[in-house]
Amino acid sequence: MTSPEEVLSVYSETGGATKTTTAVSLAVASALEGEDTVYIDLDPRAAGTKWFDVEPRERGLDVAAILADPDPDGWAEDIAVPARWRQVPNLRVVPSGRTLSNRETSTEELSDIRLAVSLRGLKARRVVIDCPNRQGGPLIQNAMTASTKVLYAGKFDEDGLDGVEGAYKSVRRFKKHREMLGATDRLTEAGIVIGAWGDTVPTRDAKRAEQEFINAYGNLLLEPYVPHRVIVKESRAAGQYYGFYSKGQPVHQAYGALARKVFA
Numbered sequence: 499m500t501s502p503e504e505v506l507s508v509y510s511e512t513g514g515a516t517k518t519t520t521a522v523s524l525a526v527a528s529a530l531e532g533e534d535t536v537y538i539d540l541d542p543r544a545a546g547t548k549w550f551d552v553e554p555r556e557r558g559l560d561v562a563a564i565l566a567d568p569d570p571d572g573w574a575e576d577i578a579v580p581a582r583w584r585q586v587p588n589l590r591v592v593p594s595g596r597t598l599s600n601r602e603t604s605t606e607e608l609s610d611i612r613l614a615v616s617l618r619g620l621k622a623r624r625v626v627i628d629c630p631n632r633q634g635g636p637l638i639q640n641a642m643t644a645s646t647k648v649l650y651a652g653k654f655d656e657d658g659l660d661g662v663e664g665a666y667k668s669v670r671r672f673k674k675h676r677e678m679l680g681a682t683d684r685l686t687e688a689g690i691v692i693g694a695w696g697d698t699v700p701t702r703d704a705k706r707a708e709q710e711f712i713n714a715y716g717n718l719l720l721e722p723y724v725p726h727r728v729i730v731k732e733s734r735a736a737g738q739y740y741g742f743y744s745k746g747q748p749v750h751q752a753y754g755a756l757a758r759k760v761f762a
């Protein structure tokens with residue numbers, strides 16, 4: 499049975515840290531490299547699902563169904579729907595659903611391995627998981643257990659730094675826990691992506707935040723930084739990918755370069 503070679507979680511504990519933009523963009527970049535790729539929306543608010551403008555194949559056939567099922571073996575393959583952006587043929591989406599928030603308080607035994615189990619037999623080489631902004635908890639546990647790599651998403655401001663710091667600690671706790679269980683731990687850190695970077699006029703605050711990031715995580719910071727462009731938000735509101743517009747090219751190219759590093 500085939501299974502994805504690489505499963506990448508995009509994670510930060512604060513809201514608006516560019517997780518969804520990074521996850522969607524890296525999934526698109528991967529697919530444009532010709533690799534079959536699946537994007538999983540693990541956020542109950544479903545921002546990524548809305549951006550892709552996709553619907554579950556049938557009502558309730560979404561990522562919440564996977565996490566609610568004690569035996570979700572192979573479910574991801576059934577639930578993934580094709581992305582509608584015809585320029586990106588190798589990309590599928592596992593949509594989120596409102597009932598996903600019911601899973602946030604789940605204490606059922608072994609419920610943290612369900613997402614991992616659902617990926618068995620998935621016909622894709624790469625998976626990108628868009629995490630919600632949580633301090634650990636069941637959804638993050640599922641993401642980490644399913645992943646081979648975690649990528650932090652941050653911004654050069656205080657919130658961005660806090661979000662990465664919290665996520666970094668959650669990952670440490672997760673790895674420690676696995677170690678205590680004697681379970682194999684295949685999770686590695688792919689680095690920190692900086693999104694929505696004000697490349698035209700970096701403010702003094704942004705420069706200070708950059709220095710703090712370098713001091714704290716110098717070896718994890720990935721370049722290039724992703725520039726801020728208004729078209730990113732505009733095209734998302736229209737259910738389109740910014741990379742199909744000329745104004746979005748600097749962002750598209752930055753994520754393309756990051757994808758080559760992250761999936762290497």
Ligand SMILES: Nc1ncnc2c1ncn2[C@@H]1O[C@H](COP(=O)(O)OP(=O)(O)OP(=O)(O)O)[C@@H](O)[C@H]1O
Pocket residue numbers: 510512513514515516517518519520541545630631651693694695724725726727728729730731734749
């Ligand atoms: N490179 C960019 N240029 C312009 N705007 C951007 C860029 N990257 C992200 N944004 C905008 O910043 C906002 C937050 O980004 P995003 O939704 O990706 O963050 P998030 O971490 O997923 O947030 P949440 O915690 O709500 O899930 C969005 O409005 C998005 O369009």
Ligand SMILES: [Mg+2]
Pocket residue numbers: 517518519541545628629
């Ligand atoms: Mg998001």
